[in-house]
Structures are given as structure tokens and as C-alpha cells.
Amino acid sequence: MDFYTGTQPDELRKSPKGIIAGTLAVLLLLGAAGFTARVVKDFTPIESEFSAAESTVVPLISEPEPTSEPDDIYITETIQNTLLRRGSMILVNNAYGYEEFEEDLVSVYENKNEFYYVSSIDLLMRKDAVEAMNEMMAAFHDETGLKNVQIVSGYRTKEHQQELYKADEGEEGSKTVAKPGHSEHQTGLACDFNLFFGDYSDDFDGTGDYTWFAENCAEFGFILRYPEDKIETTEIAYEPWHFRYVGEPHASEMTSRGLCLEEYIELLSAYTYDGEHLEITGLDGQKYEIYTFPADILSDTTTVPVPADQGYTIHGNNIDRYIVTVAIGTSPTTTTLPAETTTGSTETTTTEPEETTTDEETENEE
Numbered sequence: 001m002d003f004y005t006g007t008q009p010d011e012l013r014k015s016p017k018g019i020i021a022g023t024l025a026v027l028l029l030l031g032a033a034g035f036t037a038r039v040v041k042d043f044t045p046i047e048s049e050f051s052a053a054e055s056t057v058v059p060l061i062s063e064p065e066p067t068s069e070p071d072d073i074y075i076t077e078t079i080q081n082t083l084l085r086r087g088s089m090i091l092v093n094n095a096y097g098y099e100e101f102e103e104d105l106v107s108v109y110e111n112k113n114e115f116y117y118v119s120s121i122d123l124l125m126r127k128d129a130v131e132a133m134n135e136m137m138a139a140f141h142d143e144t145g146l147k148n149v150q151i152v153s154g155y156r157t158k159e160h161q162q163e164l165y166k167a168d169e170g171e172e173g174s175k176t177v178a179k180p181g182h183s184e185h186q187t188g189l190a191c192d193f194n195l196f197f198g199d200y201s202d203d204f205d206g207t208g209d210y211t212w213f214a215e216n217c218a219e220f221g222f223i224l225r226y227p228e229d230k231i232e233t234t235e236i237a238y239e240p241w242h243f244r245y246v247g248e249p250h251a252s253e254m255t256s257r258g259l260c261l262e263e264y265i266e267l268l269s270a271y272t273y274d275g276e277h278l279e280i281t282g283l284d285g286q287k288y289e290i291y292t293f294p295a296d297i298l299s300d301t302t303t304v305p306v307p308a309d310q311g312y313t314i315h316g317n318n319i320d321r322y323i324v325t326v327a328i329g330t331s332p333t334t335t336t337l338p339a340e341t342t343t344g345s346t347e348t349t350t351t352e353p354e355e356t357t358t359d360e361e362t363e364n365e366e
Contacts, residue, residue, distance in 0.1 A: 072307060073307070073308040073309060074305045074306060074307055074308060075305070075306060075307075075308045076303045076304065076305055076306065077303070077304050077306050077314070078301050078302070078303045078304075079301060079302060079304060079314065079322075080300065080301055081295055081296070081297070081299070081300055081301060081302055082101075083314065083315075083316050083322070084295050084302075084316035084317070084318065084319075084320075084321075084322065085098065085099050085101075085316055085318050086101065086315070086316055087313075087314075087315030087316050087323075088126075088128065088129075088189060088221075088245055088246050088247040088250075088315060089246055089247070089250060089265075089315040089316070089317055089323050090187065090189075090315070090316055090317060090318035091261055091262065091265045091317055091318050091319060092182060092183065092184050092186070092187060092318060093178070093182060093234065093235065093236075093262065094178065094179060094182055094235050096182070096318050096319055097179075097181040097182045098181060098182065098183070098184075098186050098187055098318065100157070100158055100186055104126055104127045104128070104188075105124040105125065105126060105127070105155055105188050106124065106125065106126075106127045106130055107121065107122075107123070107124060108123045108124065108125050108130055108133075108151060108154060109121045109123065111127070111130045111131075111134075112130065112133070112134060112137075113134045113137065113138060114147070115134075115137040115138050115140070115141040115147045116133075116137040116147060116149045116150065116151065117148070117149070117150040117151070117196045118150065118151045118152075119150055119151065119152040119153075119194075119196075123151060123153070123154045123155075124154055124155040124188060125151075125154040125155055125188050125189070125191060126155075126187070126188040126189050126245065128245070128247070129188065129189050129191075129221075129245035132220045132221045132222065132245055132247075133151075133191070133220075133222075133245075135220050136213075136216075136217060136219075136220040136222065137149065139216070139219075139220070140212055140213070140216075143212060144209045144212065146209060148195055148196050148197060149193050149194075149195065149196075149204070149210075150193065150194050150195065150196035150201065151191050151192070151193060152192050152193070152194050152201075153185060153191060153192040154185070154188065154190070154191045155185060155186070155187075155188040156183060156185040156186055157186070158180050158181055158186060159180075161177075161178065161179075161180045161181070161183045161185065161186065162180040164177050165177045165178075165179060165180055178236065184225065184242075184244055189244055189245045189246075190225065190242065190243070190244045190245070191242075191243055192204075192239075192241050192242050192243075193213075193241045193243070194241065195210075203241070204240065204241040205240050205241075206224075206240030206241070207240075213243070214240070217243060217251070218248075218251040218252040218254070218255040218256075218283070219248075219251075219252065219283050220248075220251075221245055221246060221247040221248045221250075221251045222243045222244065222245050222246070222251060223243065223244050223246055223251050223254055223255065223260075223261065224240070224242070224243060225239070225242050225243060225244040225260075225261065226238060226239040226242055226260075227260060230260040230262075230263075233260055233262050233263060234260055234261075234262060244261070246261070248282050248283070248284075249280055249281075249282035249283075249286070249288050249325070250264070250325070252282060252283045253280050265317050265319070268290065268292055268317070268323055269292055269317075269321060271290060271291050271292060272291055272292055272293070273291045273292070273293045273305050273324070275291075277289045277290060277291045278290040278291070286327060286328075286330075287327075287328040287329070288325055288326060288327055288328060289325075289326040289328060290323065290324065290325050290326070291324055292317075292321045292322060292323055292324070293305065293321060293322050293324060294320060294321045294322075295316070295320055295321055295322060297320070302322065304322055304324065306324060306326075307326050307332070308332060309332050310326050310327065310328060310329070310330060310332055311326070311327045311330035311331055311332060311333050312324055312325060312326045312327065313325045
């Protein structure tokens with residue numbers, strides 16, 4: 001059987017149909033060549049409205065600009081969790097009690113300057129708070145010429161607070177006396193003022209020349225702890241005489257935002273090590289970066305990330321986390337408080353104060 005192999009070339013040339021098809025193909029090729037020649041002949045290049053010198057090359061992928069400053073470098077510091085309840089930023093109120101330590105307490109009388117009085121030689125406060133107090137009282141005297149402010153209450157023991165609490169409203173609670181174990185006076189960071197006139201004393205109401213304290217205390221690291229417009233938050237009645245040392249830059253930031261300590265501690269908890277940091281400038285122009293880090297409550301210690309090349313402080317908030325305050329541009333040193341401090345002294349002196357009230361001491365409360 002013969003297989004079909006298609007029409008061969010020589011057969012196509014002999015076929016009349018093949019001759020006609022070939023002739024038509026030749027004519028079509030000649031026509032196409034002529035049309036192409038006319039198109040090429042009539043083509044006029046379009047002039048660009050931009051010259052070659054003005055043209056630019058736009059890269060498909062833009063290169064990132066190099067950064068001039070390297071990323072911050074952090075290391076870690078392992079601290080005892082007792083520090084959570086220590087430092088000038090701890091929150092002590094009806095909700096959060098204070099586990100008493102023998103803080104770095106000193107006699108105010110033995111360390112004060114000549115611009116204010118103390119009601120007792122036994123009155124104690126934290127050393128850093130007394131140093132700041134001296135600066136504040138000197139500035140008040142420079143501004144007003146007055147030096148009749150007297151500290152009538154500083155550090156108190158829990159037992160002393162219990163006596164004051166019972167004397168006020170008993171176990172039913174009080175708006176003027178904090179519960180035992182929940183008083184700022186147990187920290188050594190708080191104090192109460194009155195006015196001393198040599199042979200008598202008067203209440204400190206924060207009016208007149210004495211409005212200066214509420215308006216300027218933040219410059220020295222103090223806050224008016226119980227403002228009149230924060231009673232619902234602090235749960236303590238307005239006390240114009242009660243000041244609390246928290247240190248800079250926190251005092252000025254708190255005051256500028258119009259926050260009490262409870263509100264400020266809540267604000268800081270939103271600024272975390274691995275999130276956004278709070279950047280502020282102190283009254284002296286020093287820039288700070290602040291963040292918090294949760295305490296490892298299941299361990300005796302917490303490993304806190306800290307900058308390797310900046311000075312910083314670590315303070316507990318007495319609740320659940322540490323507050324790291326970085327002083328931008330300062331040398332890489334830490335002022336973390338020790339877990340236990342025993343340098344304070346509670347011994348009384350045998351010398352008499354330069355002037356004391358003749359009336360029986362009356363303690364303003366919280």
C-alpha cells in the first residue's frame with residue numbers, strides 16, 4: 001500500500017494551480033516591498049521636547065539613604081526585685097501599700113540650711129529629698145525674703161501612722177489620714193509644712209507668698225501631692241501643705257501635664273522598652289528618654305535592658321514595673337538604688353534645734 005506523503009515541490013511546479021498560486025505569491029511580495037519603501041521614505045522622526053542634556057534616568061528601585069547615627073546599643077542589668085518597692089518614683093496610696101525599709105534617712109535638722117525650720121530634732125527624711133529641700137528653701141528666700149516655713153512632719157513609722165489613723169476616724173477610714181502601711185510618710189520622701197513665727201505657728205495654706213511652692217517646687221523635684229482637683233483620684237483631701245519628692249525630670253513633666261502621681265505612673269506604663277519611649281526635656285535643658293520594663297514577679301531578680309553608652313537611673317513603681325530614666329548625652333553610669341540601704345540613722349541627737357515651736361506639735365495629715 002502506498003502511503004500519502006503530501007505534494008512534492010516538483011509536482012507543485014508542474015500543476016496549473018501551482019503556477020497560478022506561485023504567480024500570486026510573487027505579486028504579493030512585490031506589493032509589500034513597495035509599501036514598505038513608501039513608509040520608510042515618508043517617515044519623519046518626532047523631535048523630543050526635551051534635549052538629551054535635560055533627560056534624567058530614574059532608577060527602578062531607590063537606594064535607602066544611609067543613616068548618620070547608629071542604632072542605640074542596650075545591655076542588661078540584673079537587679080533584686082526588692083527594688084520594685086524602692087526609689088523616688090514609688091506610688092504609695094490606699095491601693096498600694098509600702099513595705100518599710102530602713103531608707104537612707106537623715107536628720108533634717110542636722111542637714112538643713114538657714115532658710116527654714118524643723119519642729120523636732122528627731123524629724124527624718126530621705127537624704128536626697130533633704131538636699132533638694134535646701135535648694136528649694138534657698139530659692140524661696142531669694143524670691144520673697146521669707147524663711148518662716150517649717151517642716152512639721154517627715155518620716156513616720158507604721159506604728160505612728162496607726163496612732164494617727166485611729167485618732168482621726170478609727171477603722172472606718174479617712175480622707176485626711178492614710179491607712180497604716182499606705183502612707184507616703186513611711187517612705188521618707190514626703191513632708192508637711194506649717195508657718196513658724198517664733199512664739200507661735202500657723203497653718204500652711206499655700207496662699208499669698210506661699211503660692212510660690214506649688215508653682216515652683218517641680219524645679220527642685222517636688223510635687224504638690226494632693227491637689228484640689230485630684231481628690232477622686234488620690235482619695236485624699238486637698239492638702240496644700242503636703243509635698244512629695246519624686247526627682248527631676250518627673251516632677252516637671254508631671255506638673256506641666258497637670259497630672260497627679262497616680263495618673264503619671266499610669267501614663268509611664270504605656271511607654272515600654274520594646275515600644276515607644278517618652279522623650280522629654282527637663283527644666284535645665286537636659287534631654288531624657290523614659291521607658292518601663294515589667295518586673296519578673298516569679299523570680300527574685302529582673303534583668304532590665306539599659307543603654308550601654310548613656311547615664312540612667314532605675315526606680316520601681318511599687319506596683320509591677322521598673323522605670324528607666326536615661327539622661328541623653330551623659331556618661332554611661334547608673335544611679336540604680338541598692339536593694340537594701342542601711343546608712344540611715346534613727347538615733348536622736350542631744351542638741352537643741354535653733355528654734356522650735358512652743359506649742360505642742362500638730363501634724364498635718366496625710
